[in-house]
Amino acid sequence: MVTGVTIGSIYALTALGFTLIYNATDIINLAQGEFVMLGGLVAITLSKAGLPLPICFFGSVAIVTIVGMVFEQLAIKPLLRASTLSQILVTIGASLALQTAAMLIWGRESLPLPHFSGEKPLWIGGAAILPQTLWVLGLTLVIVVALQYFYRRTVTGKAVRACSVNPTAARLMGISYSRVVLLSFAVSAAISAAGGVMITPISFMGYTNGAMIGLKGFAAAILGGLGNPAGAVAGGLFIGVIEALTMGLPISGSSGYRDAASFLVLLIVLFVRPTGLFGSKSVEKV
Amino acid sequence: MSSFLRRHAGFIVFSAVMLTMPLFTSNAYFLSVAAFAATRLLLGTGLNLLMGQAGQISLGHAAFAGIGAYTSAILTTKSGVNPWLAMLLGAVLAAAVAGLIGMPTLRLRGHYLAMATLGFGEIVYILLVQLKGLTSGNDGIVGIPSLSLGPIDLSTPRAFHLFAWVVALVGLRLALNLSDSRIGRALKGLHKDEVAAASLGVNTSYYKVLIFMVSAVYASIAGSLYAHYVMFISPDSWTLTFSILLVAGVVIGGLGSIWGAVWGTALMMLVPEFLKNFNQDYTNLAFGLLLIVVMIFLPTGLVGIGPALRRGWDRVRAPRGDAGPGSSDDRLLDGASPEEV
Numbered sequence: 001m002v003t004g005v006t007i008g009s010i011y012a013l014t015a016l017g018f019t020l021i022y023n024a025t026d027i028i029n030l031a032q033g034e035f036v037m038l039g040g041l042v043a044i045t046l047s048k049a050g051l052p053l054p055i056c057f058f059g060s061v062a063i064v065t066i067v068g069m070v071f072e073q074l075a076i077k078p079l080l081r082a083s084t085l086s087q088i089l090v091t092i093g094a095s096l097a098l099q100t101a102a103m104l105i106w107g108r109e110s111l112p113l114p115h116f117s118g119e120k121p122l123w124i125g126g127a128a129i130l131p132q133t134l135w136v137l138g139l140t141l142v143i144v145v146a147l148q149y150f151y152r153r154t155v156t157g158k159a160v161r162a163c164s165v166n167p168t169a170a171r172l173m174g175i176s177y178s179r180v181v182l183l184s185f186a187v188s189a190a191i192s193a194a195g196g197v198m199i200t201p202i203s204f205m206g207y208t209n210g211a212m213i214g215l216k217g218f219a220a221a222i223l224g225g226l227g228n229p230a231g232a233v234a235g236g237l238f239i240g241v242i243e244a245l246t247m248g249l250p251i252s253g254s255s256g257y258r259d260a261a262s263f264l265v266l267l268i269v270l271f272v273r274p275t276g277l278f279g280s281k282s283v284e285k286v
Numbered sequence: 287m288s289s290f291l292r293r294h295a296g297f298i299v300f301s302a303v304m305l306t307m308p309l310f311t312s313n314a315y316f317l318s319v320a321a322f323a324a325t326r327l328l329l330g331t332g333l334n335l336l337m338g339q340a341g342q343i344s345l346g347h348a349a350f351a352g353i354g355a356y357t358s359a360i361l362t363t364k365s366g367v368n369p370w371l372a373m374l375l376g377a378v379l380a381a382a383v384a385g386l387i388g389m390p391t392l393r394l395r396g397h398y399l400a401m402a403t404l405g406f407g408e409i410v411y412i413l414l415v416q417l418k419g420l421t422s423g424n425d426g427i428v429g430i431p432s433l434s435l436g437p438i439d440l441s442t443p444r445a446f447h448l449f450a451w452v453v454a455l456v457g458l459r460l461a462l463n464l465s466d467s468r469i470g471r472a473l474k475g476l477h478k479d480e481v482a483a484a485s486l487g488v489n490t491s492y493y494k495v496l497i498f499m500v501s502a503v504y505a506s507i508a509g510s511l512y513a514h515y516v517m518f519i520s521p522d523s524w525t526l527t528f529s530i531l532l533v534a535g536v537v538i539g540g541l542g543s544i545w546g547a548v549w550g551t552a553l554m555m556l557v558p559e560f561l562k563n564f565n566q567d568y569t570n571l572a573f574g575l576l577l578i579v580v581m582i583f584l585p586t587g588l589v590g591i592g593p594a595l596r597r598g599w600d601r602v603r604a605p606r607g608d609a610g611p612g613s614s615d616d617r618l619l620d621g622a623s624p625e626e627v
Contacts, residue, residue: 028397078582085341088397089537090581092530097574104567211526215404222401260412263405270402271390
């Protein structure tokens with residue numbers, strides 16, 4: 001259960017990343033998982049260079065944020081007026097390119113990162129819990145609350161939300177749509193990278209890991225209703241717990257089915273209730 | 287007659303080149319690569335139909351090819367079913383699964399099919415690895431019998447090359463006809479403006495599901511052909527990365543025309559061969575970057591280079607005229623309006 005919630009937090013952050021970009025642009029960013037992967041791998045490199053862990057964390061988040069912004073400027077911005085199909089295809093291209101680039105830079109092996117504060121388990125209510133787990137849960141909470149504050153209380157955040165409600169009206173009010181998109185990619189890359197750094201001490205990070213976390217985060221975003229931030233977080237935690245439960249099932253090779261479970265959830269949600277468990281029934285305007 | 291020849295010149299020349307290839311070379315490696323290109327072309331043509339005509343993305347086409355390959359492999363090695371019957375059953379299974387996925391998701395507007403096929407592709411891959419009793423897991427299935435047509439044995443590179451290309455060319459021809467038919471026009475209409483198409487009486491979700499099933503059948507047959515030729519299959523051939531590469535190839539080739547599949551396939555076969563002397567790891571990087579560059583600078587893909595050049599030429603010749611003929615409706619991908627109010 002604790003394992004489920006821990007990995008679920010990472011899915012939640014990735015799902016939030018999807019949601020932010022989707023709300024601003026209608027793009028399903030299929031390169032989202034690569035931000036998670038880069039977050040982990042950049043932190044590993046910084047840590048190997050002898051930097052203290054907090055610096056690795058923020059340094060990695062900053063670098064990946066820049067990667068996200070550069071990607072947006074190079075590939076998304078020229079296509080802002082093109083169809084959603086071409087925008088999604090560009091993110092697929094970015095995913096392929098980033099993944100291969102990571103393989104060429106960091107190699108094929110998964111790499112470790114030291115735990116943020118030791119590996120000695122804490123005993124809480126009779127259960128052994130890794131301090132890293134608490135870090136993951138705590139930081140995720142901080143990020144979610146900070147985002148909530150940003151989007152509800154600050155002027156910039158309100159501008160972003162205005163754009164997702166009605167881009168044309170927002171533009172008429174003097175909000176720069178292209179800057180909102182850039183900001184969305186930056187924030188989205190940043191929180192995904194943060195998730196990547198946090199989970200690496202527990203599960204290591206290799207160039208393919210991001211794609212899988214990205215897909216789960218994506219399933220979580222759909223489960224919570226695409227575009228619904230609170231739903232994304234709940235969806236992430238739900239997928240994490242489902243995975244942990246699948247691992248415990250008394251079938252042979254149940255751990256191999258762990259990944260299948262979350263995708264099965266994705267398919268069921270898409271078929272039965274495509275607006276997500278927490279999504280409102282959208283009225284299709286013509 | 288001459289107008290027939292002119293209309294189909296491209297197809298006739300292309301067929302002639304591919305089918306007479308064994309006359310000029312007996313290099314087994316070369317013919318094998320060319321035969322694989324035929325199976326890739328089938329996959330690409332199917333995906334091009336779906337993406338180019340209906341504007342929907344499938345991120346699970348490797349899985350449909352895997353369904354074909356594994357149905358053929360399992361039925362022929364474990365139950366001794368006739369390979370042709372097994373291939374047919376694989377295609378039926380792929381079509382049925384595509385129908386099941388397509389019906390609920392293609393009813394909705396937006397890119398729900400991409401999401402569903404993504405999940406579906408991963409599930410198929412995991413099942414291929416995990417259902418060891420049926421699929422032998424990561425070890426793969428060995429000893430798949432090769433195909434034969436009556437007394438003609440199709441296992442030699444030359445015979446298989448010919449057969450694979452006949453199938454691929456028939457597939458290409460059918461796709462070309464389909465895109466020119468009532469169905470093709472309905473699909474193009476709904477790609478451009480789904481609401482308008484629906485209001486003109488096009489049953490949009492029916493056509494989308496139909497084309498998705500057709501494209502799954504293409505993939506399944508390609509997978510079966512591959513299995514029978516290589517005689518060995520394992521789950522690694524049907525990953526999400528392969529699905530994504532297929533999408534990249536088809537898009538780089540060009541979505542506006544079925545011929546884009548030919549260009550995309552050629553590129554997908556040539557780039558890895560070219561990089562082999564260098565470093566094959568760069569293949570995916572190359573395709574990722576190419577995909578981005580093509581989307582930004584050449585939304586019609588390689589197949590659009592010709593018309594783009596012609597437009598440029600027209601503009602040079604008639605500097606005062608506007609963009610020239612076909613400049614707006616060729617840019618299929620720009621079809622959607624930037625704002626939907």
